[in-house]
């Protein structure tokens with residue numbers, strides 16, 4: 001078949017399918033408004049169908065795979081889309097949902113005539129692929145047809161033409177779905193079983209965030225009925241990043257998932273009884289002036305996030321648990337007596353694994369019931385006596401500790417064992433802050449952990465947890481989150497090479513993977529980078545140079561672009577002039593939708609933004625508390641740009657003072673934000689992290 005006739009055939013089919021979808025939408029019928037269960041279920045189904053049809057109307061499908069099952073006489077074309085659609089009359093599948101088992105063929109097939117199989121609910125189905133085709137449909141019109149594999153044609157492998165086309169497109173201010181071009185290694189992660197802690201070490205731009213979001217959509221489809229969106233949560237590093245990723249799930253037809261930061265979530269768990277100390281900004285502390293590696297390794301954040309510190313918290317909690325059995329009997333009147341061993345027996349028979357405060361409340365009620373029954377058995381009637389006995393009971397109950405998380409934590413910090421572990425004066429400083437209900441971010445994990453162990457987790461346990469930028473998490477944070485699930489079901493993703501928050505985060509994945517039984521843990525590596533051109537990736541890899549962490553360098557997808565520019569300015573004035581000139585050039589070229597100027601710190605960004613303003617160029621200046629990411633031209637400190645991406649990036653102070661030898665990861669983060677164009681500007685000496693001689 002010629003390319004032209006393939007296009008005509010597909011265009012005709014798109015028109016037919018769209019007409020059918022629109023007809024179904026017209027005929028879907030009115031809402032069910034009744035209150036009874038059946039009506040509500042019918043309404044839910046109607047709503048879900050309408051939502052699927054709306055998704056399909058925007059873009060009915062993006063792929064086609066012609067698959068011949070072994071027992072069948074001929075191949076059958078399967079059209080893959082974001083939402084499954086069936087013919088209303090015949091019930092025949094017109095569009096297969098990308099998450100359906102058979103759709104995995106589309107992603108897993110990598111060429112060749114060898115048989116391929118997929119896992120259907122009835123077992124493995126084997127067969128051969130005859131055609132793999134990508135289709136680009138916009139506004140209901142077919143724009144492009146690309147065959148990446150045709151059986152029997154000379155080139156037997158699947159080509160990446162469509163992927164390269166998609167990667168070459170410019171970006172707007174939001175991350176997008178990638179259903180039409182999910183790669184085999186990404187698909188494997190997306191379709192991993194639910195009850196696992198899945199760890200993804202992926203180089204910058206390998207699609208970690210995107211894959212995790214697609215995995216949520218997959219789990220909701222695959223485990224429909226047992227997994228619910230409102231029992232899932234995504235943790236991201238900051239609110240601006242949340243805004244940046246907020247478009248993906250709705251595009252995949254998924255709503256209602258809690259998307260939050262660990263800090264916001266943690267404060268909620270603590271019922272807002274404490275506040276973060278606004279005067280302490282860890283980012284400003286660690287990034288606004290040079291810090292040594294020794295400072296980093298000895299930071300209170302590393303200690304408070306460690307398992308050694310958790311062991312102290314556990315020991316303290318065990319002591320609190322033991323204090324449920326008082327040392328002395330309860331004897332409100334001579335001869336009326338409950339002994340500690342009776343209490344121990346009650347507790348043992350009542351123990352259904354409840355948290356401390358619930359067990360405590362249960363014990364106090366039991367004592368009350370005991371007093372009542374003694375009262376009746378001894379035929380007492382004197383009201384005054386009753387009041388006295390109740391007062392005695394209250395006094396006795398008061399002796400059973402009822403600490404708040406903050407109280408328990410403060411009393412732990414006052415102990416020599418905690419003080420020996422923490423840097424000098426750090427424990428005392430935290431105790432002082434706790435008195436004013438103030439904490440630092442590193443106190444959140446221990447406090448939340450104590451809260452859940454004392455009071456239990458509020459609400460339903462999570463069906464699935466996603467942690468993005470997990471290299472910045474501590475083992476203790478994960479331990480706190482584990483308490484919020486019945487069984488581990490997590491997607492934990494990050495990149496050690498971008499671990500710029502080493503003062504609080506991990507230095508190797510085993511720090512986190514070892515928290516889960518091996519059988520329930522999956523570990524995947526993504527080495528291919530989809531974001532940046534080959535030139536940018538190769539440049540960024542050189543910045544990391546000999547740095548280890550046992551992580552392989554990023555492998556670029558073969559997408560060539562312009563060389564990376566490294567430019568020296570004679571004076572700082574000239575450097576700022578150059579920033580303005582570069583931005584102006586890039587804007588005039590009309591080639592880039594999003595441009596970022598990355599400064600080393602806020603002071604540098606302030607200077608740059610001011611100079612741009614003087615030159616009449618409007619730029620958004622991003623600060624640490626930013627809530628939204630607006631696209632266009634952005635001036636942002638490199639450490640806040642993590643996770644984001646821009647068509648063109650200007651690293652505005654690439655000198656040796658701004659990026660010293662300890663800043664390789666930060667400069668790597670900065671360089672890997674760029675999709676198509678990267679330029680580094682410096683004054684004085686170029687950072688030694690960039691090995692190349694400077695172009696003048």
Ligand SMILES: Nc1ncnc2c1ncn2[C@@H]1O[C@H](COP(=O)(O)OP(=O)(O)OP(=O)(O)O)[C@@H](O)[C@H]1O
Pocket residue numbers: 163166167175176177178181182183186202203204205206207208209210211495498530531642643644645672
């Ligand atoms: N299979 C794919 N097809 C098309 N685009 C892809 C694919 N995988 C990733 N991308 C694109 O690559 C870019 C990087 O993706 P994403 O932000 O998810 O990567 P990441 O690994 O989380 O990056 P970082 O670690 O730098 O934050 C995005 O623009 C995403 O759309």
